[in-house]
Each structure stands twice: as structure tokens, then as C-alpha cells.
Amino acid sequence: MQIIYTDVLVIGGGLAGQRAAISVKRRGHDTIVLSLVPAKRSHSAAAQGGMQASLGNCVGGAGDNEDTHFADTVRGSDWGADQQVVRMFAHAAPKAIRELAAWGVPWNRVQRGEHEITVDGCKQTVVETDAAHGLITARNFGGTAKWRACYVSDGTGHAMLYTLSNQAIAANIPVHERMEALALIHDGERCCGAIVRNLMSGEILAYVAKATCIATGGFGRIYRVSTNAIINEGMGAAIALETGIACLGNMEAIQFHPTAIVPAGILVTEACRGDGGLLLDGANRRFMPDYEPEKKELASRDVVSRRMEEHIAAGHGARSRFGAHLWLDIRLLGRTHIERNLREVNEICRYFLGIDPLQDLIPVRPAQHYSMGGVRTDHRGQSPQLKGLFAAGEAACWDMHGFNRLGGNSVAETVVAGMIVGDSMADFCDSADGALQMSTALAESFAARERQRMAAIAACRGGESAFELTRLMQDTMTGKVGIFRQGDQLHEAVATLQELQRRTGNISLRSNAPGANPELVAAYRLPRMLKLALCVACGALQRTESRGAHYRADFPQRNDREWMRRTLATWVDPQAELPILTYEALDIMRMELPPGWRGYGARDYIDHPDTIRRQQVIDTVLAELATTDRHQRQAALMPFIHLLPEHLRGRNQRLGEE
């Protein structure tokens, strides 16, 4: 078996992985990126609408800063997020976007003078300042107090990924394409790299590294209806789970995006609504203001998706051969706006629906979109359980999104996490802990296990089809672990998933073609996907409250008293049928922003006794402070700057701020 040695192995070639690799390389360490596909085809490219960073250049963003971005993100998370991590993120996001601007991303810029905008179905005029002319502009997005989503038309992720990939090429970082990590090599305490399969030749090889980073994105493909790329099967999270040591955090926190087109499930960006588009029902009536008078179409995604499904369930959907749906109306935005700022949406409507969004309504319904959960790490991206294992981006749960992610915070997280975790891995390599001592026999034993798994599949005559079982898993997740969840249905889902897991033992192949063999790939991925699906379903069953995107129809209140806790899933015994769930507490007494009403969505929740105590402490601390300086006031409540790498600690400059 070929063994390839490097300092830092990055699994995943999207924004998070490549940005981490660039940091590592700059610090003088060797790194290799593994990618299932050519790196520029990673799912990061599909991010359309924007990247949140509190630059505050445009009029709609005036007065924005890290404090507002922090508060929006924590409220969006329904207080599930780690607030220190949110602070680190909000502080570093402007730096990340400015770095990308210097590297070549053609961010849309502020144009001085009068502009017509669409708000609440009406035209308004705003005037952009001379001082801001040419600086990075932003658009409105859901769940935010300011226009903060910086964008490149509606190809933001594409432009970011191309620029970043090109910088990685410039830095001479090798990307080993069409490579799939099958298992993490570890000795029970320390991760030492991965066993990898070449998806062209079928060859198995080992990569040995001091530090290994999972940056494989989300796992939306455990659902039937998902906006995710078909490669988003969560194999990075799954191989971390299969170590039996590393934990996955908050796997039940699954986001459903309000506007996926029907029937293809392809995303049309939140920018459609941010720029003034409306949601209409089967009677062509705007319905969101009835449910959400404050934010209307621009409440957070979890709230809008729920309201849409609620409206459909009440019989107000439009009917079609593909089932009920609602309409997205962007006709009012006008030709110029759509052709300049929503061009991908325009293309998607024309090619996949055969409609013209200037004239026609867009059929939409919520679809699985994002995995808030993932490999549990500390604030610098390292697994607390398995030394040498790191994670970044959607694959990770360092926990900046809690139970609901805000639109535009995902691509922002990828690059910020890449910067921080890359640095953290370089520190690890430089430290005594980074020294790696392992026998190649360890790599051989893990490779032997993977070969044996594949041989068992090839030898099996059980007659089950991997494609068919995958479909059943996806139907179960979409049908029973979706937007509205209920104890009895979750019980059924868990039982079905367990049954499917048993049936995977009888998968046999109809083709034994040499090379990649797509049927074999489906067969060995499915048991891992089922493990993730079980973590989601069991987590959802146990969590007897509603928080963010996790909504229990039988427990409709957010219950801070019982559930200020993060779910941790491990799979210690490979033969076990279910994950082991444990919980770690979120300490309200250390929060800068204690739990409260989000500003949209349900108002009734069960308070934790600490909430009022913490608020009193905060009020006292702030009253005693002699300063009005927002940085000092913040630091008095929850210091975080020391947690960042030194080069990311500087204050962000803004127009109108010294």
C-alpha cells in the first residue's frame, strides 16, 4: 500500500478546507488537500446570495458592527450557539472579506447617489454616500438588523471559491482530486491521518499526517429533498463518528431553506426575498405578514420554513402534479435588477422550470439545506476527544450556529474557520503535542479493515440494493425527521433506520467492474450515512423541546430550563445499533446575551432560572462601568479577543468609526 506523508491532511476542498490549507502552508508546514471532486466544483460554489460581514458601508448597513452581527447570530441560533465562538467569528468576518477582496473576489461595490429599492412590496429611494463609493456593498438577508450580506451578484460562493482555489494553486498546495477518506487512522488517543480510496482507480492508500482536518461540508443527502450537492453525504462526519472517540454535536439541528424550486429541490437564494421578493400562496396572496408582522418574509429561515408548511397544511398551497407548494414572486424587482443581481436565479428558472421570473411566479417549498451539527470541536477547531483531529466549516460544530444558521453566515464561517483552524493546526504541529510517532502497521491495520469491508460487500449474495435502501433512508428522513417532528414519528423513523441498517448487511452488487464502481461506492457509504441519520433522529427524539430549526409539534416551546444543552453523539461499539447520546451544558452565567425573545417567531418559552440572574449581573457590570466604549463594555461581559490568533485581534476599521 502506498503511504503518503504530510504535516497537515485536509479532507475536503471547499472554502473551509482550502482556506485552512493556505494558513498551514503560510506557517511553513506541508499540506495536502483531498477532495471528492475537482476543488472548484465543491458545494461552496453553490452559495448564492452573500457573505455576512459587518462592514457597514452601504446605507442599509450604516451603523453595523460586530455587536449587531453577534446579537443577530445568537438570536438566529435560538441561543444554542457558543457565544464566544460567535464573537470570534463576528470579529474576524470583516478581515476575511477584506482578505478575499485583496485576493481578487469582485465584490459588488457601493455606487454613490440615488437608488431605487424594493421594501415590503413598495419602491423606495435611498441615497448612497460619496465616502462609501467603491467600497464593498451589502444586501438585506433574513434575521438581520442591518444589510450585511456582501455579495457578488448571486454567484458569491463561486467567486469566493475560485479566488481561494487560485490562491491555493499559487501557494503550490496539492489537491488530490477524486479521493475519498474511508477511515481516520488513530491509536485511541491521537489521529494520525486517513485511509483513502481513489475514486478513479479504486486503489486504497494511506495518508499519514500530524494533524487531520475534516472539512467535508454537510450531510444533506440523508434527506430525499435537499438543496445540497449530491456529494454532501457527510462522510467526513461519519468517519469521525466511526473512530468511536470523536463526538458529533447537535446533529438534530437541521436547517430547511424556505425557497427550493419544485420539483427539482434546487436552491433559489434568500437574496430574492432580501432584495424585496415576496412569498404568495395558492390564491396569489401574500401571507407572511399575517404570521410574522415584524420581519415578514425576512424572519430567520427556520421560522419562514415553518410558517410556509403551516400555511400549506391549512390548505392554502398551490396544487401541482408535484404536490402542494407556494410561490416566490420576484417580478416586482424588475428586469435590470434580476439580470444583474439575480442572474443565477434567472438561469435556474429558465433551464429547470422553463419559466421567466420576470413574468412568472417561481414554485417553491422548503427543503433540507444545512447541517448546523457536525464534528464537535473547541473554539480553535480541535476535537476535545481525539488529539490531532480538527474540523472546520459546515462539517464542524464549534458551534457558532446553534439551532439555526442565518443566511450568509455559512460562507462567512467557512473562510473565518479556515483562517482560525488553519492557524490552530500550525500551532499544533509546532508544539510538542504535534510530534507524531506511529507504526505504519497501524495504517496497514486500518486499511485491512476497509478492504475487508469491501470484500464482504463484493462477496455478499443477500440481494438488497444499495440504491433502493438509500432511497428508503432518504424518504424516512424527509417524511419523519423533517420540519415538524413528533415523538411517535421519530420513534418510527429510528426503528426504520435501524431496520435499514440491518438490511445493509445483505447488500449485494450487480456489477464488479474494476475502477471506481459507483455501485460499490453507494454500498459502502450507506451504512455510514445511516449512522448519521440515526444520530439526527435519536437526537431529535430525545430533545423534547423546540429550538431553532428543531421543532417538536408535541413540545412546541423552547425549554431553556431543561435544554440549555448541546447534544453529543458517539458510536463507541461498531456493532451497536444506536449512538450514545450525552449532553454538555451551555452556561447562561457566562453568556454576553442571555436567552430571550428572538425578535420574530414564537414568544412563549420556558425560562432558565439563571437567565434573570445573569441579566442582573450584566446590568450591574454595565452600570458600574464608567465608559461608553463598546469594546470595553463588551470585554467586561465576555472577553474573547485572547481566544483568536494574534494576527486576527486588531480592531476593524469602518467608515465613521475611528
Add this chain to the structure above:
Amino acid sequence: MERIPVQEIHRTLRIQIFRHNPYNPASIPTLQDFALEEADAMTLFIALNEIRQTQDPSLQFDFVCRAGICGSCGMIVNGRPALACRTLTRDLPDDIILAPLPAFELIGDLSVNTGKWMRGMSERLQTWVHRQNLEQIDIDGLEQAMEPELAEKIYELERCIECGCCVAACGTAQMHEDFVGAVGLNQITRFRLDPRDERTDADYYELVGDDSGVFGCMTLLGCEDTCPKDLPLAAQIAFLRRRMAVAGL
């Protein structure tokens, strides 16, 4: 419009697919026939997956985003390069022939190694912003201003998804394996337009000033005809050729 457009009549499609597995010494390139019942809103992404799941599990093809934005699924559809994921069967005749993109290394059946080709092109043409001290930029201070129209012009060229359709449709690329293709030349014009890149025309001439670069183009314009993103490739190449001719004097 208050209805999702659907077709009234569903056909039985005859889909012929190029088959060859280079990892199997016994494999001989051939066209294999499949019959498939058409469904509402069926794309070639849906059709190929259905064939793989119900008829031949060994069939190889590449899809990632299945939304027309990642560039993975370029293939020859009835003689023309196209993105398979956003090609609706209702826009095609009853007989469909699918083949891999030419000019790229074949991985198997409809899957080709565009990634390797594109990385090679990027390395050769150095498709990144070249600027002194890029590692020392101030990321705390205000970003450098840029005219809004210029940013939009750069994005217009940046929309390329490196799908390889332009290379597959290019006469020169079929004859001359070193030719950088419209994809490469477009990227040069993109960086040339970008004031953040400090390179001069003399630098670009070193990269594309020969017949594997801009002077290899025969102006057949297959690139522009087939570009799924409607990039203005012909105009960009013509413009670059004039600039490089001047730079070469």
C-alpha cells in the same frame, strides 16, 4: 403563469451511451442502448441516475451540484457539448446519444478528468492575482475601493465554471493538446482587467503569446456557441489577440 409547466405526453426515450472502462483491460469502447420512460421535469441528471439504479449500476458519470453551477457534468449531448444536469429531456428528440467530452482524459463512460486539465491550465497561466506582499495586506483597514462597474465587468468573466465545453467544442484543442482553450484565454482577460493584478501585457505575452495561446485560435467560435454561461468568449479572444500582437512587436 400560475402553473408549473409540464409536458402532456411522456415518451419512451432511446438513450445511447458511450461505454468504456479504461481500468478494465477487456473493455472495448462501444455505444450501449437504453430505453427509458420519460417523466415530468426529467433532466439528463435524473435520466442517467435512473438508468444506473435500475438498468446498469456500473454506468459512470459526474454530477455534483445538479443545478448548473459547478461545471461537473459537461458531456456531448446529440453532438454538442452541454451541461447534462440542466438539459431537460423534453427539449430533446426521442433518440439521444451521450458521449464524454473529447480532449480530456477518460475516467470511464461519461466521466472525464476536467479537474486535472483545469489545474494544469491554471498553473501554466498563473490564474491568480499577482501582487507584491499579498501576505502582508492590512485586513483591519478599509478595503481598497473599486468602481462598481469594473467589479461587475470582472464578475462577468469570472462566471466561467471550467466545465470544459469550450475545449470540447474547439477545433484547435482537438488538434493541439497544449492549447489553453477559451477557458484559459478568458481567465487571462479577467486578470488583465483587474487592477489588483500587477502584471503587464509583456507578462501576459509570455503566457499566451504563441500558438498554444491566443494565436492558436482559428476563430471557429465553437467555444462561444456552446458556453453554458454565455460568456463573451469571441470578443475576449479577439481583444486579447490584438493586445498580444501589440505586446509582441
